Amino acid sequence: xxxxxxxxxxxxxxxxxxxxxxxxxxxxxxxxxxxxxxxxxxxxxxxxxxxxxxxxxxxxxxxxxxxxxxxxxxxxxxxxxxxxxxxxxxxxxxxxxxxxxxxxxxxxxxxxxxxxxxxxxxxxxxxxxxxxxxxxxxxxxxxxxxxxxxxxxxxxxxxxxxxxxxxxxxxxxxxxxxxxxxxxxxxxxxxxxxxxxxxxxxxxxxxxxxxxxxxxxxxxxxxxxxxxxxxxxxxxxxxxxxxxxxxxxxxxxxxxxxxxxxxxxxxxxxxxxxxxxxxxxxxxxxxxxxxxxxxxxxxxxxxxxxxxxxxxxxxxxxxxxxxxxxxxxxxxxxxxxxxxxxxxxxxxxxxxxxxxxxxxxxxxxxxxxxxxxxxxxxxxxxxxxxxxxxxxxxxxxxxxxxxxxxxxxxxxxxxxxxxxxxxxxxxxxxxxxxxxxxxxxxxxxxxxxxxxxxxxxxxxxxxxxxxxxxxxxxxxxxxxxxxxxxxxxxxxxxxxxxxxxxxxxxxxxxxxxxxxxxxxxxxxxxxxxxxxxxxxxxxxxxxxxxxxxxxxxxxxxxxxxxxxxxxxxxxxxxxx
Numbered sequence: 001x002x003x004x005x006x007x008x009x010x011x012x013x014x015x016x017x018x019x020x021x022x023x024x025x026x027x028x029x030x031x032x033x034x035x036x037x038x039x040x041x042x043x044x045x046x047x048x049x050x051x052x053x054x055x056x057x058x059x060x061x062x063x064x065x066x067x068x069x070x071x072x073x074x075x076x077x078x079x080x081x082x083x084x085x086x087x088x089x090x091x092x093x094x095x096x097x098x099x100x101x102x103x104x105x106x107x108x109x110x111x112x113x114x115x116x117x118x119x120x121x122x123x124x125x126x127x128x129x130x131x132x133x134x135x136x137x138x139x140x141x142x143x144x145x146x147x148x149x150x151x152x153x154x155x156x157x158x159x160x161x162x163x164x165x166x167x168x169x170x171x172x173x174x175x176x177x178x179x180x181x182x183x184x185x186x187x188x189x190x191x192x193x194x195x196x197x198x199x200x201x202x203x204x205x206x207x208x209x210x211x212x213x214x215x216x217x218x219x220x221x222x223x224x225x226x227x228x229x230x231x232x233x234x235x236x237x238x239x240x241x242x243x244x245x246x247x248x249x250x251x252x253x254x255x256x257x258x259x260x261x262x263x264x265x266x267x268x269x270x271x272x273x274x275x276x277x278x279x280x281x282x283x284x285x286x287x288x289x290x291x292x293x294x295x296x297x298x299x300x301x302x303x304x305x306x307x308x309x310x311x312x313x314x315x316x317x318x319x320x321x322x323x324x325x326x327x328x329x330x331x332x333x334x335x336x337x338x339x340x341x342x343x344x345x346x347x348x349x350x351x352x353x354x355x356x357x358x359x360x361x362x363x364x365x366x367x368x369x370x371x372x373x374x375x376x377x378x379x380x381x382x383x384x385x386x387x388x389x390x391x392x393x394x395x396x397x398x399x400x401x402x403x404x405x406x407x408x409x410x411x412x413x414x415x416x417x418x419x420x421x422x423x424x425x426x427x428x429x430x431x432x433x434x435x436x437x438x439x440x441x442x443x444x445x446x447x448x449x450x451x452x453x454x455x456x457x458x459x460x461x462x463x464x465x466x467x468x469x470x471x472x473x474x475x476x477x478x479x480x481x482x483x484x485x486x487x488x489x490x491x492x493x494x495x496x497x498x499x500x501x502x503x504x505x506x507x508x509x510x511x512x513x514x515x516x517x518x519x520x521x522x523x524x525x526x527x528x529x530x531x532x533x534x535x536x537x538x539x540x541x542x543x544x545x546x547x548x549x550x551x552x553x554x555x556x557x558x559x560x561x562x563x564x565x566x567x568x569x570x571x572x573x574x575x576x
Contacts, residue, residue, distance in 0.1 A: 003082050009126045009135060010094035011038070013178075015068065017098040031068055034097075038076055041093050043085040050075055086246050091126075095119045102179050111186045117200050118182055120207040125178045136175030139166050145206070152202035153194060165189065215244070216296065217270065217286040226270060226286065233299055236307050238276065253283055257308040261297045276300060339483070371450075378443070385439075389432070396428075424543060431536050438529040445522040452515045459508045466501050469494065 014034060018026040026034075032051060039046050054071050103118060105111040113121065128141040137145075143162055150157040165184065166176075176184070208214045218229050218240060229240040229250060236255055242248040253259075253276055264273040270286040272293040277283075287293035400421070407418060473494055480487045 003080065004077050005131060006087075006126070007042075007077060007080065007090070009129065010091055011072065012133060012135065013098040014094040017101045020101075026068070035071070035076065037093055038090075041085060041090045042076065042080050044076060044079045047075055088123075088246075091123050092119065095122055103182060104179075105186060112188050112194075112196060112199055113182075113185055113203065114196065114200055117203045120203050121182060121185065122178055124207060125181055129178075130175065134177065136177055137181060138175045139163075142166070142176055142181065148206045149199075149202045152205045153198055155194065161189070214292070214296075215288075216240075219284040219286075221281070226268075231285075231296075233303055236303075238300065238303075253278065255300070255304050255307055257304065259304050261300045261304075263293070263297065382439075382443075400425075420543060424540070427536055427540055427543070431533070431540075434529055434532045434536060438526065438533065441522055441526040441529055445519065445526060448515055448519045448522055452512065452519060455508055455512045455515060459505065459512060462501060462505045462508060466498070466505065469498050469501060473498070 015026060018030045018034065035051060036046070038044075050071075054075075099115075099118070099122075105115070105118070124145060125137055126135070128145060129135045129137045139162075143157070143159065146162065147157050214231060215228055216231050217226050219226055229242070230244045230246065231238060231240045232246070238253040238255060240250050240252070242250060256278075258279050260277050262275050262277065264275055264284065266273060272287040272290055273284060274287070274293055274297050275282050275284045285296075287296055403421070407413075473491070476487065476491065476494070
């Protein structure tokens with residue numbers, strides 16, 4: 001966060017404090033006083049003409065924050081220069097305005113933190129809060145700040161109790177405002193049994209660590225005497241002042257990638273010594289204790305590293321890293337939820353496919369029932385045809401008996417005709433056998449064609465399922481490349497199903513070839529039966545023309561065959 005963003009946070013508190021009616025607007029007279037005070041604490045030359053011109057009394061009424069921003073940016077924030085003013089004085093001005101309205105400590109004096117500590121916590125809150133308005137501090141940063149304070153007091157923070165407290169707050173999960181945070185600290189819920197003085201020292205220590213300033217002893221270059229100075233660390237410079245008011249600057253140490261920090265042994269009555277070496281000079285300093293020396297050496301080394309990397313501040317860098325870690329956790333959480341939703345969809349898809357499979361099985365059972373009914377119907381038709389043939393055979397037997405009765409009167413001619421009748425009966429049996437073979441061949445052909453059609457339908461269905469499985473597998477491979485290890489088992493199952501489908505397809509193809517062969521064999525049989533029928537028809541036609549021995553025999557023959565010709569015609573029509 002740059003200087004402008006830091007200043008805007010504090011100014012936002014001052015502006016909202018002047019908004020008594022909470023309408024988002026402040027009167028021009030109050031904004032005029034606020035701007036004049038900002039000129040003073042930020043050490044900016046006053047511009048009375050612009051101030052009077054912008055905030056002159058007219059009928060426009062109060063000014064909103066958006067209406068105040070152009071003047072604030074142009075005449076104040078654009079003119080601010082870092083290092084020309086005391087940031088703490090600026091923060092105290094904004095804190096004074098906002099604390100009168102919003103900060104409500106315990107009137108009985110039982111507050112855990114003093115007014116000055118509340119101001120420092122307010123500054124730390126502004127530093128760690130999110131860069132959006134209204135300003136809030138997320139639970140992770142709240143826990144981080146409380147842990148820093150507890151660590152400074154050698155006390156362990158109860159994280160579970162903090163989580164319970166944040167879950168009870170209506171807006172605790174989204175973040176706390178500074179006044180909620182101060183109320184939480186003043187409640188003593190997390191600092192039980194700790195004196196106010198210890199809390200004050202811890203808050204001051206954390207404040208100085210984050211703000212990066214504090215007292216050190218420094219050895220002079222000419223007089224070589226030791227003087228206590230107030231040091232302020234920035235990524236590019238280490239400045240030191242006469243006192244913490246920072247009114248009189250005594251000097252500065254430019255920090256770059258060529259600088260280094262070394263720990264020195266105790267000497268000249270000074271302890272916890274260290275030095276900062278630059279390309280032109282070595283600065284010797286002494287801390288109050290070993291811990292402070294370690295903090296300062298680490299902070300200066302970090303500032304040198306951040307300066308080389310082009311960054312602003314260690315704590316700002318750490319804050320940015322924590323924010324990136326929170327965003328990564330949220331992204332992982334969102335990805336996990338998305339993965340859970342996707343797995344749920346896959347489960348639903350699997351259940352839907354199982355239902356479709358059950359429907360297919362039910363359809364298959366219905367088809368088998370229909371096939372059985374069709375087979376039964378064909379069997380009944382065959383039985384009816386057989387009964388018809390038996391009736392016709394009985395009629396033929398009756399005709400044969402009548403014919404034999406006539407042949408008794410004409411034995412001479414009947415002997416020859418009897419032989420011919422025997423031949424005709426033998427031919428009839430052969431024709432009947434050929435007819436049965438033809439009927440059977442036709443039935444076999446119909447059965448084979450029906451089986452072939454069913455196999456073709458099954459093959460087409462299997463091909464559709466195979467193509468669908470392949471498409472689904474390709475989609476799953478594209479979508480789940482990053483989750484390959486998680487869905488590996490599922491892909492193996494898909495591959496097994498695919499292999500089984502391929503095996504079934506191969507079996508269907510083999511069955512289809514077998515059925516094709518059966519169809520060809522049935523067709524050959526049918527052709528053979530047709531050939532036999534034609535042959536026997538030719539033979540029977542020859543037998544239908546008897547030999548005439550003479551005129552008398554012709555008359556006799558004509559009388560004999562007069563009753564025989566209709567019988568042969570009926571038999572021929574029945575055979576056809």
